[in-house]
Every structure is written in structure tokens, then in C-alpha cells.
Amino acid sequence: MIIYFFVRSKSPAVRRKMDGVVESKEWYLAAYSPEGVPTSDNLKLRTVTLSLASHSIPDHHVSLQILFISVDPYLRTRLTGTLDGLFIPQYQPNQVITAYAVGKVVGSKDSKYREGDLVLAPSAPVAEYCIVPSSSILRKIDSASGISLPDYLSALGVPGFAAWVGIVVLGDPKPGSNVFISAASGAVGMSAGQLAKIRGCRVIGSTGSDDKVKLIKEEFGYDDGFNYNKESDYDAALSKYFPNGIDVYLDNVGGKMLESVLNHVNKHARIALCGMISQYNKVWTEREGVRNLLNMVGKQVRMEGFMLESYWNRFGDFAKDMEGYIKEGKVTSKNKINVGIESFLDSLASLFTSSNIGKVVVQLNN
Amino acid sequence: MIIYFFVRSKSPAVRRKMDGVVESKEWYLAAYSPEGVPTSDNLKLRTVTLSLASHSIPDHHVSLQILFISVDPYLRTRLTGTLDGLFIPQYQPNQVITAYAVGKVVGSKDSKYREGDLVLAPSAPVAEYCIVPSSSILRKIDSASGISLPDYLSALGVPGFAAWVGIVVLGDPKPGSNVFISAASGAVGMSAGQLAKIRGCRVIGSTGSDDKVKLIKEEFGYDDGFNYNKESDYDAALSKYFPNGIDVYLDNVGGKMLESVLNHVNKHARIALCGMISQYNKVWTEREGVRNLLNMVGKQVRMEGFMLESYWNRFGDFAKDMEGYIKEGKVTSKNKINVGIESFLDSLASLFTSSNIGKVVVQLNN
CATH class of the missing domain: 3.40.50.720 (NAD(P)-binding Rossmann-like Domain)
Incomplete structure (x- = not known):
């Protein structure tokens, strides 16, 4: 039931996919932001070319097309340039930033993952495509669960x-x-x-x-x-x-x-x-x-x-509870879905303005 | 091995003891002290007469001669007139204040306590003598333990x-x-x-x-x-x-x-x-x-x-541990002993001046 991206899309990036090379937009850290709401001085978008050809994927890695990115307040603390507060490692200058995401496997060098699998990647590049170690994948998403993909980033994320x-x-x-x-x-x-x-x-x-x-x-x-x-x-x-x-x-x-x-x-x-x-x-x-x-x-x-x-060792308990509650209608989510990777910076900034209700998610349209 | 007070003492109070009436000095709350170090405007000493005769002691009560009073910082929070911070009930105006003390039983209407018993009373009147419910006594002190009475208010208190x-x-x-x-x-x-x-x-x-x-x-x-x-x-x-x-x-x-x-x-x-x-x-x-x-x-x-x-339900575990450590010399205490109930106010104030080392105790000389 998964329609492969490179079948349905007609974008230039996809045409290049034929030889395994894609263009991928990604957000990177241009300059730290010690105070205030981060702006386009701090995070910038760029386009990189990336080979997703089989020979470019190391063993125990997968290539992913990112479908949805979770926009969470803690990301802001990785942009200060100072290791305090949440003490999450800072993003590195000129490097692509990372976030929790839903991805689709488009290539795999790990027998546990096959093309078309939907996966949760807690530390995926904020990019359209990426190659990541399969050990960095939290788990597969059961596409027959009846639960929407954005819900995997809100109530189940x-x-x-x-x-x-x-x-x-x-x-x-x-x-x-x-x-x-x-x-x-x-x-x-x-x-x-x-x-x-x-x-x-x-x-x-x-x-x-x-x-x-x-x-x-x-x-x-x-x-x-x-x-x-x-x-x-x-x-x-x-x-x-x-x-x-x-x-x-x-x-x-x-x-x-x-x-x-x-x-x-x-x-x-x-x-x-x-x-x-x-x-x-x-x-x-x-x-x-x-x-x-x-x-x-x-x-x-x-x-x-x-x-x-x-608490990752408790994630299975949590997911079992929460999937049950969602299916029983005891837990519902409201998701604010912004479309296009371009919307990531504004989505992040919006967390600090009281303008949102519920969970802010970026849906990629690549 | 306990020498009864009324045998060894010659004070007027003791002579009165013959008919069961004693004069007892006690500290009472004159006025709350919201800020600063409490003074003699807040706590005052007075002398009351008290019958310790057997017929004056209700059932399940004991009369105590107070030997040592524990002077602890938390007492200060009971003098503010405001229930916040430690949320311990405030002392009441004109009423004798209370503290953790070592007392000696001088009369008993409870078969568990006999004249001469040394006891720990966590909420004893800051007074020379008192009558208290036996249920308010934490436990007896084993006078053969080899541990000094002030240590029962410091390392063991x-x-x-x-x-x-x-x-x-x-x-x-x-x-x-x-x-x-x-x-x-x-x-x-x-x-x-x-x-x-x-x-x-x-x-x-x-x-x-x-x-x-x-x-x-x-x-x-x-x-x-x-x-x-x-x-x-x-x-x-x-x-x-x-x-x-x-x-x-x-x-x-x-x-x-x-x-x-x-x-x-x-x-x-x-x-x-x-x-x-x-x-x-x-x-x-x-x-x-x-x-x-x-x-x-x-x-x-x-x-x-x-x-x-x-944590009173853990006091037995604590006391067992701590008595062992004291006997083995693994825990020692330094006690600052001020003599006479008159010294109570200055003792309390001294807690806030960095002038003390170790535990401040008032030893009564009645």
C-alpha cells in the first residue's frame, strides 16, 4: 500500500533518482542564536546532491525519504551555542540539523528494513533525503494500524x-x-x-x-x-x-x-x-x-x-498504551501541518508565539 | 544508675516538689517575628507553677523534668505567623513553645514508663517541667548505651x-x-x-x-x-x-x-x-x-x-545504624552546650550567625 516516491513523482530530483542521485534540501546551522527567537540568520536552507545508489549506502545503513518532521521546542536549545539548560549537544556550524521524523526507506543495507518501510527516526537530518545508520531507527510504523502518520509525531511521538x-x-x-x-x-x-x-x-x-x-x-x-x-x-x-x-x-x-x-x-x-x-x-x-x-x-x-x-527502554510500553487509547478514541491529537521543508524555520519560531494549537509538524512535499 | 533529681537537688523548686508543686520556667510566644532574627520581643521567659502530684497527671500521661533541649533552625519557621515554607504549625500567642528534648520521667500514669526513665520527646514544652501524653514520647533512652545525652539530640536526634x-x-x-x-x-x-x-x-x-x-x-x-x-x-x-x-x-x-x-x-x-x-x-x-x-x-x-x-516509621532503622556507627567511632558529634533554660533564645539566634560549630543544645540546670 506504499506508493513509491520515485514512481509517482515527476520532479527533477526524481528523474535524477534513476542514477541514484537526488537533490535534497536541508536546513543547516549558519550561526548560533543565544537569545530570542531563531531567524534566517541562524538557520538556512540549502540544496545538496546526494547519491542514494546502492553502492553509496554503507552496511547497516538505510536511505530515507523524509515524510514528516516533528517540530519541538527542545530543538531551540540546540541552537544557543551554550551547553546548558537541556544539555543536548549543540548543532554544529554548517552542519545539517536533526529532528524526530517519519521516513520511508528507499534503500537498505540492513535486512531488517525493506524499501517502502515506514520508520520513526528520532534523530534524522532535517532534509528531504538522508542516509542514516539503521541503529538510529526507533521502530517501524505499522501502516495497517489506522493511525495517521502525523499522529506518530504527536500522541505517539x-x-x-x-x-x-x-x-x-x-x-x-x-x-x-x-x-x-x-x-x-x-x-x-x-x-x-x-x-x-x-x-x-x-x-x-x-x-x-x-x-x-x-x-x-x-x-x-x-x-x-x-x-x-x-x-x-x-x-x-x-x-x-x-x-x-x-x-x-x-x-x-x-x-x-x-x-x-x-x-x-x-x-x-x-x-x-x-x-x-x-x-x-x-x-x-x-x-x-x-x-x-x-x-x-x-x-x-x-x-x-x-x-x-x-526512557527509550519504555517506549514499547508507552506505544502499546497509547495506540490502544487512540484506537479506543480516548486520546485524540490536533496537528498543525505546515507543508514543505521550507516551512521548518517558521514552524520552529511559531512554537514561541502562542500561535499554535497542538502539535506542529512539517510535511515534506518532495 | 539514674540519680533522681529530687534527691540530689536543693533548689526551691525541689523543696516544693515535696507537695508535688514546682516552679517551672518556660519560653512562650509573645509576638510573631515575620523577618529577621527573633528577639526577646518575640519569645519571653516566664515562671509558672505546676503540680506534678500523682493526682495531677492524667491517665496515659507522664510528668517530665527536661534535661536537654535541641535547638534547631526549623523552630524559627514556627515564629513567623505565616504558614509557608516548612508549613509546620505556628506557635500560638502566649503559649509555651515546643522542641525536641531529652526528659526524665518524674511521674507516670502509663505502665510503660517509670520514674527515672530517660526519654526522647520530639515535641516537649521548652520548659523545666511538663506533663505530656505518653503517646508523644518517641522512645526510651538506654542509659547503659555509653552514648552521651547530648548525642541523642545531635547524631541520634x-x-x-x-x-x-x-x-x-x-x-x-x-x-x-x-x-x-x-x-x-x-x-x-x-x-x-x-x-x-x-x-x-x-x-x-x-x-x-x-x-x-x-x-x-x-x-x-x-x-x-x-x-x-x-x-x-x-x-x-x-x-x-x-x-x-x-x-x-x-x-x-x-x-x-x-x-x-x-x-x-x-x-x-x-x-x-x-x-x-x-x-x-x-x-x-x-x-x-x-x-x-x-x-x-x-x-x-x-x-x-x-x-x-x-519518616518516623524509619527512626528505628536510623537509630540502629547510627548507634552502631557511634559505638564504632565512625560518627562523632560536636555539641555546643549552653547551660540554663534562660540561654534558649540566644541559642536559637546563634543558629543564624555562623557562630556555631555542630549541634546547639540547651542543658537545663534545674
């Missing part, structure tokens, strides 16, 4: 997995627990809220507009939510929405919201730190300080940061 | 137990782990360093003078340490003392030191928050904000605050 680790593994709320999720209409938040509801929790989200508040209640099952842009006093908002305090907080924003949460935590509350999007565009000394960590002592709070790199 | 929970239960360092302990020459720090050394760790402490640095190395087994009053740049100091990063941090101070530690944590580091003495005399909005919590995400740090109230 990086943000869904992050939501699962944050809620199920670290937060571990009980039925009736009071759960708070920031950036609730974002890619992580939409799955996280639904996972907490599946556990029988009372779930409240914060998000950046009244429309998004409506959305998280109507589509993602949140019990309630508030627009942080309209609440000048987060403490008052949390008092209103959590009269019985907060048991579990999945933090996606950091800063003032995290500080306010620490004024409302219940004894033995758990805070899973998934990321801090409000802080990524600032050097650390300019970030908002959290002044009330002492509350963690009195309330005996456990706060834990996590990165998916430490 | 609140600070030693806090050190054990912080290092053994929450920090859980491995042989060779790099362990950092702030307020290293304080009551918690002296036990914590020795417990980490017993686990085979490399242990570095920070403390407030060169003499104290010498002390923690010579008496408490620390591998090295630094004087935070001489280090204008904590980051530079931590770079120097932790070339391989920090695996476990027992935080007793909070604020800038905690922030600096977060710039030096290794992947999967653990931070046990025992208390934040640098922050107790400030309202929370004036406390030092920690700006680099994002590092907890990238380094996947677990930070957990704790209060002993949740």
Missing part, C-alpha cells in the same frame, strides 16, 4: 511520550488527584490531559487564549482551564481552580507559573519538569528565579526533570 | 536523622559518588558528611570560616571543603572542588548556593532539600530566586524536600 513519562511514570496521580498542566493546548499538554483523565484525575490546564481554553475542555477532556494571558495573578487563578491544592504538576513553561504552583502544592506533590518554554530564549542569568523552593521542604515535594533519552 | 534521610534514603549515593553538603559544620552537616564517607563517597562541604573547613576535614571526615564567605564566586569554587560534577547534594541553605549547584550537577543527580537556613528570616517574595531550574530538565535531576514527620 516525542510530545506524547513526554506526556506519558511526565504523567504516568513521574507524576503517577491517583484517581481523584488534582492535576495541573501548563501549555495545556500544546503538543505535550493535549496528550497529558487526556492521560490524566484516563487515570481518573481532576485536570486543569493553563493556556494562552480563551479559544484554547475552550479547546482543551471540549477536545482534550480537561475539566477546566484558564487563559494565563488574562490572569494577572497566577496565585489567585490557582486558588480558584485548585481549592484543594495541586497533587501533580506537569511543567512545560517554568518561571512564574512554576513559582505560583509551589504556593499551591499539597503535601507530597510531584512536579515533573518536561521543559520550560518560557525560558528557552533567555540566557540563564536572565531567567525568572523561583523564590519559594522552601515550600518544597515543608510540603515534601518531589520535582524531577526528565529527558526522553533515559 | 533531629539533625542526625535528617542527615540520614537526606543522604541514605533520598540521596542514595554510590561508592565514589561526588557528594556536596552545605552548612557542613552544622548539626546536620557533620553527621551527613560522615554518613556519606561510610558509603565510600568523595565528600566536599561548604561552611562559614577557615576554622570550620579545617574542622570538617579533621573531625568529620570530609575530603575537602571551602569557606563560602571567602568565595565570591560559588560557581568557580564548585568547578574547582567538583571537576567531575556533583552527584548528590544535601541542601541546608537554599538560595545562591543551590543555584550554583544546579550549574554543576551530573546527569541523574539527586538533591535532598533538608532546609534553607539562608532563607528563613525573609518573607518568600524577598528570597533569592533560583534561575536555572531548567538544568534539572537537561540533567534529569530529582530534587526532593523532606520533613522528618514522614
Whole structure:
């Protein structure tokens, strides 16, 4: 059921495919961006020629046509030129950048993969085509699953997995627990809220507009939510929405919201730190300080940061759970699909403007 | 081997003991102290008369003569008039304050306790005499143990137990782990360093003078340490003392030191928050904000605050371990003993001036 690219396409790149050479557009790092939203000064698009001929693929490698690229906030921290914060290795100047992607195998030197296989590649070049070690492939996608490919980058991808680790593994709320999720209409938040509801929790989200508040209640099952842009006093908002305090907080924003949460935590509350999007565009000394960590002592709070790199051994458990929930209609995703590799930079920048709902994905049209 | 107080003493209070009535000095809350070091405006001494006659002791109660009072930083947080930070119930105006103490049973309406028994009372009135429910007694002290009574308030008391929970239960360092302990020459720090050394760790402490640095190395087994009053740049100091990063941090101070530690944590580091003495005399909005919590995400740090109230069920395990270590000479304590209940206020204030080494105890001379 997979229609091979080089059969259906008529582009110049494809014509060249006959001799195994393609033109491939790719994003590369032109200059680091210590602060602010990255621009075309930092990331640039170029076209390279790439041989995908069999003799050009080393053993235990595959060539991929990239179909969808996952645009996630953590990518921004790889562009600062400073190893802090998330401590993910920095992209290297003049080198193609990488991201989590869905690819289609177009050539293989590994018996586990055949032409036409759809695969998840957590660290694929942000490019139209690539050759990667087969060991870098996370797993094949079952094209008969009935699940859309973009969903493999949202509920079944990086943000869904992050939501699962944050809620199920670290937060571990009980039925009736009071759960708070920031950036609730974002890619992580939409799955996280639904996972907490599946556990029988009372779930409240914060998000950046009244429309998004409506959305998280109507589509993602949140019990309630508030627009942080309209609440000048987060403490008052949390008092209103959590009269019985907060048991579990999945933090996606950091800063003032995290500080306010620490004024409302219940004894033995758990805070899973998934990321801090409000802080990524600032050097650390300019970030908002959290002044009330002492509350963690009195309330005996456990706060834990996590990165998916430490949980890949749980990916199978996660995917089994989540595929079940998706098929049962218990978890749904909203995906914002931007078309063309050219849209990658704007897609990344859009993560920091509150303009998006759900998961931002770039669909390649090569 | 216990010489009864009313046999050896000649004080007026004792003469009155003949008819069961004693005069008892006690510290009470005169006025809350939201900020700064508490003074005699906040805590005052008064003398009350108290009947210790058998008919005055309710069933399941005992009368105690207090012998030693443990002076701990957390007491300060019960004097602010605001339930935040440690969230321990506030002392009530005009009421006698309470603390962890060693008492001697002078009368009993509980068959488990007899006159002369020495007991640990975690919430005893800061008074010369008292009548308390026997259920409030933690345990009897074995007077044949060879362990001094002040040690029951230091290595075997609140600070030693806090050190054990912080290092053994929450920090859980491995042989060779790099362990950092702030307020290293304080009551918690002296036990914590020795417990980490017993686990085979490399242990570095920070403390407030060169003499104290010498002390923690010579008496408490620390591998090295630094004087935070001489280090204008904590980051530079931590770079120097932790070339391989920090695996476990027992935080007793909070604020800038905690922030600096977060710039030096290794992947999967653990931070046990025992208390934040640098922050107790400030309202929370004036406390030092920690700006680099994002590092907890990238380094996947677990930070957990704790209060002993949740660990009393482990006290037996702790006491067994610690009594063994003390008897084997693997853990020693330095106790600063101030004589007379009158010294309680100055003793409490002294915790905030860096003037002390080790555990501050008030020995009553009634």
C-alpha cells in the first residue's frame, strides 16, 4: 500500500533518482542564536546532491525519504551555542540539523528494513533525503494500524511520550488527584490531559487564549482551564481552580507559573519538569528565579526533570498504551501541518508565539 | 544508675516538689517575628507553677523534668505567623513553645514508663517541667548505651536523622559518588558528611570560616571543603572542588548556593532539600530566586524536600545504624552546650550567625 516516491513523482530530483542521485534540501546551522527567537540568520536552507545508489549506502545503513518532521521546542536549545539548560549537544556550524521524523526507506543495507518501510527516526537530518545508520531507527510504523502518520509525531511521538513519562511514570496521580498542566493546548499538554483523565484525575490546564481554553475542555477532556494571558495573578487563578491544592504538576513553561504552583502544592506533590518554554530564549542569568523552593521542604515535594533519552527502554510500553487509547478514541491529537521543508524555520519560531494549537509538524512535499 | 533529681537537688523548686508543686520556667510566644532574627520581643521567659502530684497527671500521661533541649533552625519557621515554607504549625500567642528534648520521667500514669526513665520527646514544652501524653514520647533512652545525652539530640536526634534521610534514603549515593553538603559544620552537616564517607563517597562541604573547613576535614571526615564567605564566586569554587560534577547534594541553605549547584550537577543527580537556613528570616517574595531550574530538565535531576514527620516509621532503622556507627567511632558529634533554660533564645539566634560549630543544645540546670 506504499506508493513509491520515485514512481509517482515527476520532479527533477526524481528523474535524477534513476542514477541514484537526488537533490535534497536541508536546513543547516549558519550561526548560533543565544537569545530570542531563531531567524534566517541562524538557520538556512540549502540544496545538496546526494547519491542514494546502492553502492553509496554503507552496511547497516538505510536511505530515507523524509515524510514528516516533528517540530519541538527542545530543538531551540540546540541552537544557543551554550551547553546548558537541556544539555543536548549543540548543532554544529554548517552542519545539517536533526529532528524526530517519519521516513520511508528507499534503500537498505540492513535486512531488517525493506524499501517502502515506514520508520520513526528520532534523530534524522532535517532534509528531504538522508542516509542514516539503521541503529538510529526507533521502530517501524505499522501502516495497517489506522493511525495517521502525523499522529506518530504527536500522541505517539516525542510530545506524547513526554506526556506519558511526565504523567504516568513521574507524576503517577491517583484517581481523584488534582492535576495541573501548563501549555495545556500544546503538543505535550493535549496528550497529558487526556492521560490524566484516563487515570481518573481532576485536570486543569493553563493556556494562552480563551479559544484554547475552550479547546482543551471540549477536545482534550480537561475539566477546566484558564487563559494565563488574562490572569494577572497566577496565585489567585490557582486558588480558584485548585481549592484543594495541586497533587501533580506537569511543567512545560517554568518561571512564574512554576513559582505560583509551589504556593499551591499539597503535601507530597510531584512536579515533573518536561521543559520550560518560557525560558528557552533567555540566557540563564536572565531567567525568572523561583523564590519559594522552601515550600518544597515543608510540603515534601518531589520535582524531577526528565529527558526522553533515559526512557527509550519504555517506549514499547508507552506505544502499546497509547495506540490502544487512540484506537479506543480516548486520546485524540490536533496537528498543525505546515507543508514543505521550507516551512521548518517558521514552524520552529511559531512554537514561541502562542500561535499554535497542538502539535506542529512539517510535511515534506518532495 | 539514674540519680533522681529530687534527691540530689536543693533548689526551691525541689523543696516544693515535696507537695508535688514546682516552679517551672518556660519560653512562650509573645509576638510573631515575620523577618529577621527573633528577639526577646518575640519569645519571653516566664515562671509558672505546676503540680506534678500523682493526682495531677492524667491517665496515659507522664510528668517530665527536661534535661536537654535541641535547638534547631526549623523552630524559627514556627515564629513567623505565616504558614509557608516548612508549613509546620505556628506557635500560638502566649503559649509555651515546643522542641525536641531529652526528659526524665518524674511521674507516670502509663505502665510503660517509670520514674527515672530517660526519654526522647520530639515535641516537649521548652520548659523545666511538663506533663505530656505518653503517646508523644518517641522512645526510651538506654542509659547503659555509653552514648552521651547530648548525642541523642545531635547524631541520634533531629539533625542526625535528617542527615540520614537526606543522604541514605533520598540521596542514595554510590561508592565514589561526588557528594556536596552545605552548612557542613552544622548539626546536620557533620553527621551527613560522615554518613556519606561510610558509603565510600568523595565528600566536599561548604561552611562559614577557615576554622570550620579545617574542622570538617579533621573531625568529620570530609575530603575537602571551602569557606563560602571567602568565595565570591560559588560557581568557580564548585568547578574547582567538583571537576567531575556533583552527584548528590544535601541542601541546608537554599538560595545562591543551590543555584550554583544546579550549574554543576551530573546527569541523574539527586538533591535532598533538608532546609534553607539562608532563607528563613525573609518573607518568600524577598528570597533569592533560583534561575536555572531548567538544568534539572537537561540533567534529569530529582530534587526532593523532606520533613522528618514522614519518616518516623524509619527512626528505628536510623537509630540502629547510627548507634552502631557511634559505638564504632565512625560518627562523632560536636555539641555546643549552653547551660540554663534562660540561654534558649540566644541559642536559637546563634543558629543564624555562623557562630556555631555542630549541634546547639540547651542543658537545663534545674
